[in-house]
Amino acid sequence: MNRQPLTVAVVGATGVVGRTMIQILNEREFPVGELRLLASGRSAGRTVSIDGRTLEIGEAVPEAFVGVDIALFSAGADASRELAPAAVAAGATVIDNSSAWRMDDAIPLVVSQVNPHDLEGHPGIVANPNCSTMQLAPVLMALRDAVGLERVVVDTYQSVSGTGADALAELEGQVRAHVAGEEPVASVYPHPIAFNALPEIDVFLDNGYTKEEWKVVSESRKILGMPDLRVSCTAVRIPVFVSHSEAVHVETRDPVDPDRARELFAAVPGVIVQDEPGEHRYPLAIDAAGHDEIYVGRVRRDISIGDDLGLAFWVVSDNLRKGAATNAVELAEILHERDWIRPASMRGAVPYRAPGAGRSLDAAEATA
């Protein structure tokens, strides 16, 4: 890897994803010359301790990006919409974790193992997918490339860390209240999350899906370069601290049996097959937490589809790591390695254009 040190900003540095980003930059020995930690005005002046060094949090304002090479954003969509263009104008390239830019036809939406080539034409902003889509895309890629994809149905079981620091505290508080025989207090979610399952993540759209479910539909199509792929999703929040789990049902174009599917999954970098049901071995949220890999198991024929054209399986990954921070740092590594940090227009590269761009497929279907 190009070891030239870079000035890196982390925006949202006090949040659960931002803190994981700082940890992963360190773990992967990303060549950071200067690290600027930024958050809202509420946190400015606070300090954080990293590897024995004390760093002060600055306020994320446009001037804070002067001299920054790469800015890793995880501060929510409003902050990204407002600050990412200012960061680009100041000369930084933004890798954004929010939903603000993901479905913009000019912005590449990239999973490191799936479509790193899409980074080449970036205009200064690169989008990191939603955590549920992130762990699904490399697994679907394996089937797309070998046997073709016709239809995908995904049901998610998502941890509370996907909502952020307040939700972690809420689950903990409700568990403690239960043990103490007290009433649970719900403020982050509309209902108690402890000992419950909530089929509502993000806001409801006119078509009856939630925005989270719609992200899985539209982001998967964009990342896989399959704008017409038939995808459906039900997203459920469950009382797990870290790692999202997904039950996936796929209809393929060509026949595939479970053994071949396991081989295809295991060949994808960063994907581990754990599939010995007789030994009670299958992917678990608590095992995946703290790891960067995507775990796949319970691979079997979907008996509702004939001719070996249907598969069912279970996919688990740490939503804070591969689902957010690890992928963002991997994208930064690719940009640095390939000398693609500057926007395409400054390198004479062809600008990125999303597959099926201009059809407004996303908005039209979402409100259908």
Ligand SMILES: NC(=O)c1ccc[n+]([C@@H]2O[C@H](COP(=O)([O-])OP(=O)(O)OC[C@H]3O[C@@H](n4cnc5c(N)ncnc54)[C@H](OP(=O)(O)O)[C@@H]3O)[C@@H](O)[C@H]2O)c1
């Ligand atoms: N959690 C996940 O699994 C996950 C996965 C993928 C993507 N994401 C995305 O990552 C982002 C952050 O998520 P999180 O889970 O880390 O949330 P979080 O724990 O609630 O942290 C939010 C962070 O954003 C900062 N922030 C809020 N408003 C800001 C503003 N106007 N200007 C600058 N900084 C601001 C906060 O700073 P203060 O401390 O100063 O308020 C805090 O550092 C969201 O866009 C989320 O959708 C999260």
